[in-house]
Amino acid sequence: MRYLLFALCLCLPLPTLSQTPGKIVFTSQPAANVTISTPYTLTPKSDLFFTVHLDSPLIRYLQALAPDADQETVLKQGNYQFSLYVDGRLCYQSNLHPGAPSAAAKTRDTVLSRPLINYKAASASWSEYYWMRFLRNGGDSALTEGPHLLRMEIRPYVSDPVKGIKTGGLIASGELPLIVNRKPFIDTAKIVLNTPTPYNGLVVSHGNFDRNTVKLLKGNIEAGVFPKVTSIAVIRNGQLIIEEYFNGSGRDSMHDVRSVGKSFAGAITGMAIRDGHLRSVDQPLSDFYDLHAFANYSADKAQTSLQSLLTMSSPFDGDDNDDQSPGNEENMYPADNWVKFALDLPVNTVRPKGEWHYFTAGVVVLGDVLHRRLPGGLEKYADQQLFRPLGISRYQWQYTPQGVANTAGGIRMNTLDFAKFGWLYQQRGRWQGKQVLPASWVQQTFTRHKSIPGRQEEYYGYLFWNKTFHINNKAYEAFYCSGNGGNYILVFRNTPLVIVITAEAYNLPYAHPQVNTMLQQYLLPAVLQ
Structure with missing residues (x-):
């Protein structure tokens, strides 16, 4: 009935x-x-x-x-x-x-x-x-x-x-x-810039910059024109010149910078090659895994090089910018084994061979390779070889379901420790007179290995992005780490400058465009005098 x-x-x-x-x-x-x-x-x-x-x-x-x-x-x-x-x-x-x-x-x-x-x-x-x-x-x-x-x-x-x-x-x-009333009047006479103090490994600069322009930026952030920004730090000539915090953040705050953490995997790869734990970036995945034990075996998959993972150009059918891609990172996170998820993927036979495509799961595989080959595992090796030499003692990894430090992104530390990582690259791997990272690795990292489809004159190195800013009719090339929410570490090539911006505009479409505006209209004109 x-x-x-x-x-x-x-x-x-x-x-x-x-x-x-x-x-x-x-x-x-x-x-x-x-x-x-x-x-x-x-x-x-x-x-x-x-x-x-x-x-x-x-x-x-x-x-x-x-x-x-x-x-x-x-x-x-x-x-x-x-x-x-x-x-x-x-x-x-x-x-x-x-x-x-x-x-x-x-x-x-x-x-x-x-x-x-x-x-x-x-x-x-x-x-x-x-x-x-x-x-x-x-x-x-x-x-x-x-x-x-x-x-x-x-x-x-x-x-x-x-x-x-x-x-x-x-x-x-x-x-x-x-x-x-979306364009508030900023009275720079009432804006007080923070006076930086020395930090472990960073001295304070007394050099000039356009303080009024930085005050305008600070006022606009505080007024909500640029929402969810949490910090800005600028190192010029190895010295800290700007350090500002917003929205409840402070010098000790640990920032979740998402995919900025991928670039740390690049640094550790260079150290692993230096120390003989990896032979070269040309090593294929077949050196580390029996690919026959995973789904969709192919010779192209077996011959996938570490370099193709570093440059986001592997043959795997994974593209985080394509919601329909089987290897999209959102399909990876619910899986109980992220490495198996990645290695089970088929190769993409339609995409031109070697073309750039953003593939987070590939960086997870790279992290697993490092964890397998490094003495004591990835986390211990990174602490001894990278963080301790930089004087970085307070940081937090996120982990894969297998308990391996997550190289997909999400490592947390404070703003100035991120700045020290950037300055290490700006100085070709040297920190306080010691060669922490091989200069040759920095040079390989800061090479335009791949052009990025759909972006004019933007490129990709080894887990670093690349673009050129034009300020006052001059070109300033930067390699940079970038993460969801508007998080950046920018390392400039032709001027001794590093800029760190942290933000929490996760998954919001204005996150990255607003940082570009902050850089183009305020920060870069203020410090590139």
């Missing part, structure tokens, strides 16, 4: 949908019943949430658009279409990917409450990404300083492989008068 009733329900006609659009309410907190004063002042530190009240769950609107399709199909092919207008002009319209919100929410909910801007707790949620895309696609230029009217409209859409996209009528709308 239960199944008969269910079948009868499926045969019933869809209820008539209301012709009156639902309401969208804007608030400054994640609650629909919070009253927001209008006009609302939008600053770099503002929060902005919206709550949508619909007449029916989204599934009803989707089924009305595609009455011949079953529920599962329309949920896979349809979702909300969001449109944002500024002063009556459409700035950005997006058909949301069917994956978010969830299928359950789309079949059940008549209330949708989400953040557009969540300054303190920003995450990679779909609604916050939508706002960021809006800013990049016309919203930023439309929201000039002063009064504006922001309007949001929501419609349903269904994408049919044959018929294309079909959009329904308006199902919700709302408006918010704004006073935009």
